[in-house]
Amino acid sequence: MIxxxxxxxxxxTALDTLKAVAGKPPPTDADPAFTAIVxxxxxxxxxxxxxxxxxxxxxxxxxxxxxxxxRLSDLPDSLIRARIARGMSQKDLGDALGLKxxxxxxxxxxxxxxASLDRLVEVSDALGVRxxxxxxxxxxxxxxxxxxxxxxxxPIAEMWKRGWFEDFSGTMAEARKSADHLVPAFxxxxxxxxxxxxxxxxxxRSGGAIHEAAIIAWEARVRHxxxxxxxxxxxxxxxxxxxxxxxxxxxxLDPEGPVRAVDHLRRIGIVLVIERHLPGTLLDGAALYTQxxxxxxxxxxxxxxxxxxxxxxxxxxxxxxxxxxxxRAFAAIFDDTESPANSAHEEEADLFAQExxxxxxxxxxxxxxxxxxxxxxxxxxxxxxxxxAVIAGRVRREAGDYTxxxxxxxxxxxxxxxxL
Numbered sequence: 001m002i003x004x005x006x007x008x009x010x011x012x013t014a015l016d017t018l019k020a021v022a023g024k025p026p027p028t029d030a031d032p033a034f035t036a037i038v039x040x041x042x043x044x045x046x047x048x049x050x051x052x053x054x055x056x057x058x059x060x061x062x063x064x065x066x067x068x069x070x071r072l073s074d075l076p077d078s079l080i081r082a083r084i085a086r087g088m089s090q091k092d093l094g095d096a097l098g099l100k101x102x103x104x105x106x107x108x109x110x111x112x113x114x115a116s117l118d119r120l121v122e123v124s125d126a127l128g129v130r131x132x133x134x135x136x137x138x139x140x141x142x143x144x145x146x147x148x149x150x151x152x153x154x155p156i157a158e159m160w161k162r163g164w165f166e167d168f169s170g171t172m173a174e175a176r177k178s179a180d181h182l183v184p185a186f187x188x189x190x191x192x193x194x195x196x197x198x199x200x201x202x203x204x205r206s207g208g209a210i211h212e213a214a215i216i217a218w219e220a221r222v223r224h225x226x227x228x229x230x231x232x233x234x235x236x237x238x239x240x241x242x243x244x245x246x247x248x249x250x251x252x253l254d255p256e257g258p259v260r261a262v263d264h265l266r267r268i269g270i271v272l273v274i275e276r277h278l279p280g281t282l283l284d285g286a287a288l289y290t291q292x293x294x295x296x297x298x299x300x301x302x303x304x305x306x307x308x309x310x311x312x313x314x315x316x317x318x319x320x321x322x323x324x325x326x327x328r329a330f331a332a333i334f335d336d337t338e339s340p341a342n343s344a345h346e347e348e349a350d351l352f353a354q355e356x357x358x359x360x361x362x363x364x365x366x367x368x369x370x371x372x373x374x375x376x377x378x379x380x381x382x383x384x385x386x387x388x389a390v391i392a393g394r395v396r397r398e399a400g401d402y403t404x405x406x407x408x409x410x411x412x413x414x415x416x417x418x419x420l
Contacts, residue, residue: 059084076111092279096126125152151183153213211280222298235269235295252387270295287319306410307393318352
């Protein structure tokens with residue numbers, strides 16, 4: 001079973017090599033019976049490698065979301081598959097457990113044979129996978145998707161490392177043991193009553209399996225941060241008009257535009273919060289409505305680039321304008337903007353961001369759309385009054401080639417501005 005990207009690449013290389021060998025005609029003097037045996041062996045090896053590659057691809061794409069183990073011996077593979085489906089690397093899982101990446105690699109290489117029962121439970125909790133009937137684990141365990149009422153399903157180690165349990169001074173191990181107390185208290189601090197286990201009119205755009213407990217924890221955190229410094233006015237979606245959007249677009253031309261945009265949002269009752277995504281969530285941003293009547297845009301800066309910042313910001317503003325709030329479809333929407341739009345409201349938010357930043361009428365006559373050079377990007381930026389990073393990002397996104405214009409998308413410029 002393939003467990004990481006390095007193994008995936010080596011398996012792909014081996015498959016290509018075997019296919020090349022299988023494609024060669026046998027020597028003219030070869031024994032037909034021997035040739036048939038070799039051909040069948042190659043076909044079997046090719047099929048086995050292809051099956052492993054296909055499984056890894058399906059897990060990464062979120063096609064497989066249910067994990068079960070009829071016997072204890074099936075549990076290790078189920079945990080590995082769950083990790084991959086969550087979009088977590090072996091390092092991400094190690095970070096969540098307070099272990100080194102090499103330890104996770106050893107566990108998975110030996111299918112967790114050296115792991116204690118407590119460690120197996122910790123791994124299943126970190127992956128958002130609940131083991132039914134844990135007391136009889138040696139008998140017939142069944143794995144299902146997370147039940148978020150089980151507080152141990154939350155990424156306790158990562159929450160502890162980030163200092164989210166603010167009144168707790170114990171160790172990571174003590175935090176895990178106190179999860180049934182710490183997590184509910186943390187949730188109350190982040191409007192836990194408003195963000196309970198159930199998805200409260202919530203939408204999640206994701207290219208993989210959803211780690212619901214991690215999403216809930218991250219949401220509680222950003223709500224808590226927003227409440228520390230709420231805006232002076234309530235959110236008015238009608239204030240998101242052409243003039244306000246044009247002023248926001250103008251910030252894309254400013255080298256310090258991202259931090260200057262914060263006050264622009266606050267003036268119409270929107271708080272911008274920056275909080276790194278939790279392992280296994282692959283979030284870029286979220287749009288949320290609060291009990292106190294203000295809007296909230298939360299960004300992870302998972303990709304520290306100006307083009308990604310501006311597109312994600314406008315995308316979430318589009319959700320606030322069109323889909324979030326009282327008498328609207330959702331109270332919260334979470335986005336991995338790199339995954340395909342999986343609903344009408346995601347397509348609408350994509351279109352909103354695209355048209356606000358660079359309307360189609362302008363894009364149709366943009367020189368950079370066809371030439372894809374730095375000079376043409378700068379020319380179009382001046383013509384249309386939008387930052388070069390926005391245009392470069394649009395070129396890369398439409399071309400599906402993220403090797404283009406690397407020097408123009410503002411890599412490393414956003415986290416620096418927010419002191420991260």
